[in-house]
Amino acid sequence: MADLDLLTQSLARNVKRWRTERGFTLDALAGRAGVSRGMLIQIEQARTNPSLGTVVKIGDALGVSITTLLDYEQGPKVRIVPAEQTVRLWHTDAGSYSRLLAGTESPGPLELWDWRLMPGESSSSDPHPVGTVELLHVTAGELTLTVDGVEYRVPAGSSASFEAAAPHTYGNTGTEPAELVLAVSVPPVH
Structure with missing residues (x-):
């Protein structure tokens, strides 16, 4: 299949x-x-x-x-995700992409992402539920993070965290590819 x-x-x-x-x-x-x-x-x-x-x-x-x-497997308490099984959910012809590396449900959804943004490209997100937090670390280039209309520059080696209940965009306004690792924590539904 x-x-x-x-x-x-x-x-x-x-x-x-x-x-x-x-x-x-x-x-x-x-x-x-x-x-x-x-x-x-x-x-x-x-x-x-x-x-x-x-x-x-x-x-x-x-x-x-x-x-x-x-998820198509019911895995054990420890789950190893081989590189070839990561899921690329977004990409562009220029080479930008996001890959979902791993995730868990305890106590609420927690996801780990690998992102690459080519110069001049961006990806926008609608607001997540109140209480959602995103934490990112830029490993190459510079990320232009826009949260609720305000731009923040996050250079390589720097990290950022923010409440993601507002519209937000990951962008690359530089001349080199920007690479980052992103964690998203969503509160559990009650």
Whole structure:
């Protein structure tokens, strides 16, 4: 089975599982996530490959990480993710990308990302649930982090943390590739 088919089926199974576990109807989840009921039906029936933004919204509404929604293995308490099994969820022809390295659900979703942004490129994110925190470390180049309309320069070797309940953008306004490691912690759904 192709990787994309495996991810589509895993997403279908996991969205339905977590929606049922949370006691959400399709309409309730659609309202919480800001996606259509029809899109959720297509996802749960493995008939579509939704955008990363849609998967993030659904994960946030369910209180689980993207890793959990895409996970196709029930692993042991220690989970090793080989380099070839990381999931590249966003990329551009110029060479920018984000890779989901690992994630866990305790006490709420926690994700570890590897990002590369080529000069002149950026990636924007909608606000996450209140209480979500992002922590990043720039390993090469310089990141232009924009949070709620305010720009911050984060050079190589520097780190930043911020509350991610506001719109935010990762950008590279420099002349060299920017590389960073990013952790996202989402509070559990109660």
